[in-house]
Structure formats: C-alpha cells, structure tokens
Amino acid sequence: MTQRPRKALIIGAGIAGPVTAIFLKKAGIDVQLFEAWPHSTGIGGGLQIAPNGMHVLAEIGLADEMIRRGSIAESFDFYSQSGVRLGSVNQNMKARFGQPAVNMCRATLNEAILNKAWCDNVELAFEKRLVSIEDRADQPVIAHFADGTSAEGDFLIGADGVHSAVRQHVIPDGPQPFDTGLIGFGGFVPRSLIENSSIGQRVETTFGQSGFFGYGFCSSDSRDGVMWWSTQPAHGVAAATFRAMSQDAIKRHLLNFHAGWHDPIPRLLEAAENIVVTATLDVATLPTWSRKRTLLIGDAAHATSPHAGQGASLALEDAMRLGRLMQSEQELGVTFEAFENERRSRAERVVALARRNGNSKREFSATGAWIRDRMLKLLLPVTARGMDWMYAYDPRAV
C-alpha cells in the first residue's frame, strides 16, 4: 500500500476521457481533462453502444437518457445488394444481456458525458493539444500543450484516440495505426425518409459486390433521426483526398458507387448532407500500455476498426474498470499492470474480429459475392452466437 495519487491529468475528451474522469472522481481523485479541439456540440456521425457499453452508461446514470435521446436497435439485419434478406442478428439484447443496444448521435453522447463530468467537478479545458510529457522522479508528471501552457498531476491518462500523442511518449517509435484499406462515409438524413417503411427499430445493412451500406434510426430529432454509413475499399485513395472534395462531389461519388443498390439506399444518399469521411484504422497490439506514471486507454491503447461496433463500448469499459482498480490503494505501476492484464486480451480479440468482419466488405467478383451471400445466410446463426462473448461482458461484475 502506498499513498493514493490525488490528481490525474487526462488527455482527450472523446469517450474514454470524460467517462474515466467521472469514475476517478468517484474514487476520490481530482481530475483535469484536456481536449485539443474547441468545445463543439456538432461532432459528426452516429454510433451504436452495445449492451456491454450501456452497463457503463447505466452506472453513471446516463443509460435512460441515451435510450430516450437515441433509438434502441432491436436487431441487425443483413441484405444482399439486390435486397434479398440474408439474416438477422442481435435480437432481444436487453433480455439476453441486461441492456439494449442503442443507436445515438456521437454528439449527443459526447454532450451527455461532458455535462456529467462538469457536474462532478471535473476541470475541463479545451484547445489544449498535448505535445509532450515530462515524467521525472520526485516531481509531478507535467503535460505540455501546444499553446505553451502546462499542467501538473500525480499521473496521466492518454485517452487521445487512434492518433494518440501520449502513445508516442509511452512507446517512442512504436507501432503506427494500421490502415485496413477501407474508407468510411457517414452522416444523418431526416426520419421522414424511412418513417413509413417497414424498418421499425431494426438496423438494416447491405453487402454489395464491393462495399457495404447500413442505416437505422438514431434519434427522435426529425432532421437527424436516421444514421447511415457506407464502407468501401479505398483502392489506394486516402480518406483525406475525399475530405478535400466538395460535399457535392462526395455525394456524386457515393451515388455512383451505390447505383443499382436496393431501395432506400440511393434515396438516402440523395438526401445526405454534411457527409463525414474517415479512414478505417486499427491498433492491433502494442508492446505495453503504460510507462512509469502514464497509461493508455480506449483507442489510444487498442483502436478497433468499426466492423464489430465495439470501439466506444470498449472505451467505456476501460474507463469503468480503471476507476474501480484505482479505488484499491495499490502502487500506481501495479494498478496499471493489473489494468493491462485484465483488459488486453478482450480488447485485442475485438480488434481482430473487427478486422475479419471488414474483409467481407472488400471487392468480390460477381461469383465471389454470390458465394459470400450464401455463406452468410447459412452461417449467420452460428456466427451470431459466436459474438455473444462481446455483449455478455458486464464490467460491474468483473
């Protein structure tokens, strides 16, 4: 037993950062949270929080709010490019795993967790881009920011995402994020476009000969009630190249790519605005997640490509598990080691699964796509059961 650290510096106010701050405050630790960007309520895109992540939101009192402001996903259904139904997974999630899977706007989730952190007296600072960390014996850890300011604490948590600057400090010249060769496009369209269809609370997804498309309700707001996303082989074109194009040009590309796909896909794309383009990166494994008094969590430690729908839920799990471990008054290095021992195998298993799932969204020959669709139809019930381990994890019960 040693003296408990009193003050944490957390870098990154995405998902892992604010939620870790909330759990560290519960553990009696003061927290300063630093975000590189200005405060914004307009972070783009939608996402799904799985039951395992919803347990964490329930623990901090936000599950009901997110269900009310988002949309429960009653299943995840698969179709072929021409609209033939291939199967359905992820049904009865609440009955099976204690929480539903919930679609939501990333901005809504971010707003709710930041508000909660504020209410819990977390000190939040925006436009503070971490550039370096100093960790000398008998001195506090010092975080230096791009604007020339600095902050001191007893330890530092890197929750700064896939392009983590903290990772550079923990593992200088370590592995870089891996580009999986797929590009993601996404955004919202008005509810009215599918309100009278038979979709209900399902998330509908389509495997093309090349690429993938998905959509579902994510909010009660009439303007951004439906989230959609398109995943495509990059064919060597960087996401940044698309981001440099006008919205009209991106939309033309998407309409062209998905031409002839079943209804309502072209209709949704016609209505798309403010399209977000993302590279599909992951971090399969790092030699270590910590160095002295600095620890990596969330995407900074184990970024996953989005094809398992788990990155945000893993980040939430990390936050809660770290908070719980920090309650035991162990030496910091011991706690960091316990955290990595507990979390690494699960996180890396998800990253590997997501990479495998991404492979079915690449380019196929017409025959290859036909075979893939038949295989999916046949194997979906089995593969669905093989994913239960992700959703059945309850971070409160570890």
Ligand SMILES: Cc1cc2nc3c(=O)[nH]c(=O)nc-3n(C[C@H](O)[C@H](O)[C@H](O)COP(=O)(O)OP(=O)(O)OC[C@H]3O[C@@H](n4cnc5c(N)ncnc54)[C@H](O)[C@@H]3O)c2cc1C
């Ligand atoms: C297209 C797409 C769709 C996805 N869909 C899903 C989904 O449906 N379900 C799901 O569970 N997951 C999904 N994910 C994954 C999920 O978004 C991430 O796993 C999750 O956001 C990780 O949270 P995080 O807090 O670790 O990192 P982030 O959310 O990336 O937050 C990191 C924060 O750190 C800040 N930052 C970065 N560098 C610095 C610096 N130097 N100084 C200070 N601050 C810094 C960033 O600005 C950011 O705010 C998706 C990802 C993508 C790309």
